Amino acid sequence: MKTPDPLAIANALNRRVLGQDDAVREMAVALAKHLAGLRVGNILMIGSSGTGKTTLMRAVEGYLAADPELALRSAVVRIHANVLGDEALRGRPGEAVLGRLLERAREQLGPAAPVEQVLARASCGLVFVDEVDKIRSQVGGQPNVPGIRAQEALLTLIENEAIAYELPAWAGGGVTTVDSSGLLFVCAGAFEGLYDSVFDRVTIGKDRGALRPMTVMESGKVVEKLVFRLRDWLRNEDLFDYGMSPQFLSRFDAVVLLNDLSTDELVSIFLESPDSAYHQTQAYFASRGIHLALSPSAVRRIAAEASRQPRLGARALREVFRRVIRDYEYDPSKAVTGGALLIDLPEVERALGTV
Ligand SMILES: Nc1ncnc2c1ncn2[C@@H]1O[C@H](COP(=O)(O)OP(=O)(O)OP(=O)(O)O)[C@@H](O)[C@H]1O
Ligand SMILES: [Mg+2]
Structure with missing residues (x-):
């Protein structure tokens, strides 16, 4: 072979x-x-x-x-x-x-x-x-x-x-x-x-001053910034x-x-990864005859919330999505129309307590 x-x-x-x-x-x-x-x-x-x-x-x-x-x-x-x-x-x-x-x-x-x-x-x-x-x-x-x-x-x-x-x-x-x-x-x-110990080494420790601020454009303004990547x-x-x-x-x-995951990558993981909580939950609803779908803005909002917890990486997706979906899992009846449960940005904002 x-x-x-x-x-x-x-x-x-x-x-x-x-x-x-x-x-x-x-x-x-x-x-x-x-x-x-x-x-x-x-x-x-x-x-x-x-x-x-x-x-x-x-x-x-x-x-x-x-x-x-x-x-x-x-x-x-x-x-x-x-x-x-x-x-x-x-x-x-x-x-x-x-x-x-x-x-x-x-x-x-x-x-x-x-x-x-x-x-x-x-x-x-x-x-x-x-x-x-x-x-x-x-x-x-x-x-x-x-x-x-x-x-x-x-x-x-x-x-x-x-x-x-x-x-x-x-x-x-x-x-x-x-x-x-x-x-x-x-x-x-x-x-x-x-990460922290290497950052300290090149900013305040033994190699203090090695990491120099770089001039970058941020929201249309020129700013001095320390850009630190562990791999460098x-x-x-x-x-x-x-x-x-x-x-x-x-x-x-x-x-x-390995790279830290960006919000875009978290979106892809949420939508495409075979062991994503989204797919597992879709399977659960499908077993009850309900088609679950999230709007793109709802997905992006979930990924953005997850990226606010960088220590958890993609695991945060599961935790954030659980907060969004748990009430629907318990009782979807009020939200289902024509066999479909559609979750859009306002529902996510409400579940995350941001409105
Ligand atoms: N790069 C990735 N692509 C797809 N899914 C990912 C990725 N990173 C994490 N995940 C998802 O997040 C969950 C946790 O990932 P994983 O167990 O690989 O983390 P880890 O890097 O081993 O973390 P730890 O250091 O805490 O063990 C998995 O369920 C996986 O589906
Ligand atoms: Mg691991």
């Missing part, structure tokens, strides 16, 4: 992840290489909460699972970084990742497959480690022992030619060695506070200071920053 090219992969991922072209491209190229059986540098994704990191991981899982032939190309697991810290404290670093990879490989190859074959398949899988910022080595100046251990556990797992691993009972038990140099790791985290200023030292060890970071070839 031909290996899909990055463009085809990116097209598929873009159906679920909107407004994150850089991250999608990086992921698509890495996945194309990985599926072709080539070595790929590990990826670290950094992006504010609710901007699509977990969604991108799920999109890759979904993309592979949707095609039976592709599904058999790579064992994929997704794991929460905290799990690594817990097991490292119990003296079994890396066990959860390898154990899950082995299970996935066995599901793919069938229970009759020889253990060597299952091990070989598992050792060139794809490992997503989510919430990797939770394993920082210090929090508020205090050492975070589970985090330190978890980073060490990941170090053991990444690019190691001989990891001692205790085989599960179905594989005959006993200790074997696993070569993990064919694994692809994609780690992601929100790294809350990183982020350095490895900022991540060390955050609590990711230099050895850990050196295992990543690419650090990819």
